[in-house]
Each structure stands twice: as C-alpha cells, then as structure tokens.
Amino acid sequence: MNTSPFPLEPTAADAQAAIADEFGFFGDWSERYQYLIDLGHKLPEFPEDWKTDAHRLHGCTSLVWIVGEGDADKLTFHSISDSVIVSGLIYLALRVYSGRSAQEILATTPDYITHIGLAKHLSPTRSNGLAALLAFIRNRAELALGGG
Template sequence: MSSETTAEQAQQELLDEFEMFDNWMDRYQYIIDMGKQLPAFPDEWKVDELKIQGCQSNVWMRHRREGETLHFDAVSDAAIVSGLIAVLMRIYNDRRPEDIRATSPHFLKDLGLDKHLSPTRSNGLNAMLERIYRVAEQEAVA
C-alpha cells in the first residue's frame, strides 16, 4: 500500500477491480482468493481481547501504530470472512487515523455486499468496521 494512496482511492481501486466480474460466484471466489493472501497471524495473538464480537466465525484483529499510520493484522477461520478482512485491509490498513475516519465504507453498497452477504456475515463485517473506526478514533486523540 502506498502512503500516497488514500483510503478513498484504495476503495475506488477495489471497486474498479470488481467490475471485471459478471456474476456473484466470481466475486465470491475473488474475495476468498484475497483472503488466502493475508499475512500470517500467530496463534499467540488469538486471544479473547483481540477477538471480534458479533461475528459468526472466529475473527481476531490487532493493531499497532507505525509512525503516523495504523497497521492492522486480522484472521478468521472462515474463507469468505478472511476475504472480507482482506477487503477491509486493502482500504483501511496502513492509513492515518484521520483518513480512516473520513472514509465511509460505501464499497459495501457499491459492490452489492449489503445484499449478497447473509445477515450474520453482514453483522460480522460491521463489527470489524466498528473496531477499525473505534481504533482510528482513539488513535486520532492519542
């Protein structure tokens, strides 16, 4: 991720990538493939305080400040959820807290994820987004 790219630009680039797919099966497969590219998440990070509540699957997310940006690491035990994590990381990872807070997740509607995910998957995705925004809010104040 280039520090020159904003979260909004990353979101638009992601939307542009998804335009090449004609159907939802291909989009799902692309999301799953993205999840397979997530960096390793050590077992010692899989602790209750890093677990995302509200997800149907197990999801853990941690963050750290790197200079002016926030870096997130996350993992799930479900393939589609790992892909959704990868989507979120493409948009929000290694960004300044102010950039994260200023970027609304319109990709959910623009990609049609709001209509093609089960309610429990949508709840989990929203819980992950809430964690990212809460961390950005806390780090912006710090």
C-alpha cells in the same frame, strides 16, 4: 512483529476505486465470492500467539481476530478469520483502512461495500461481522486521536 502489505494504494479513496474496478470484472456473484476467497488467502500470516480472546472480534459468527497498532499518524491492522469468505472481507477492509492515518480512516465511509454489491449479497451474520470489523477500526482511530 507481523509485516503488513497494506496500504496497496496511496489513499483509502484510491483503494475503494480499485476494489470497485476489480469486482466489476466479474459477471456474477459466484465469481465474486471466489475472488473474495482468493483475497482471503492473500492475508499475511497471523501469529498463533495473537489468537487470544483479547484479540477476538466479538459480533462475528466466525472466529475473527484483529490487532491494531500504531498511532494517529499511521494505524496498521492485522486480522484473520477461520472462514475463507470472512477472510476475504477482512482483506478488503484492511486494503481500505490499514496503513492510514486515524484522520483518513475516520473520514472514509466504506462505500466499496455498496459499490460492489456486498450489502445485498451478504448474510445478516456476515453483515453484522463486517460492521463489527469496521467499528473496531473506527474505534481504534478515534482512540488514536484521543477521543472515544
């Protein structure tokens, strides 16, 4: 089984605040994109045998695979992309949501996207892919709570 470094912070709100603080250090978007790439390289190794169509996240132009496991008390997500910037976006989403309860996941709006300016600086295809990733996480949390 793949081990996850997440959560890094005690709550999803703390993770979003930490992300906003970190991105606040950078003066321009070329530096922020480089930081995203660096974060993407920090994702844990994703097993090759998980890279199947069953784990493929559709809605992304890049290849993205995601596996969710756990129950309503704690959901852990493992994901990777063939794109370095998308891998950085995955890292941020997992930092906020992975290792949290289904209730906390559903109660947490991804405010970090707006706070760090991602909403304005992502291409439409990357925005759609990020929306698909966040929808997958929310759906998994709803299923864990018996809904959806």
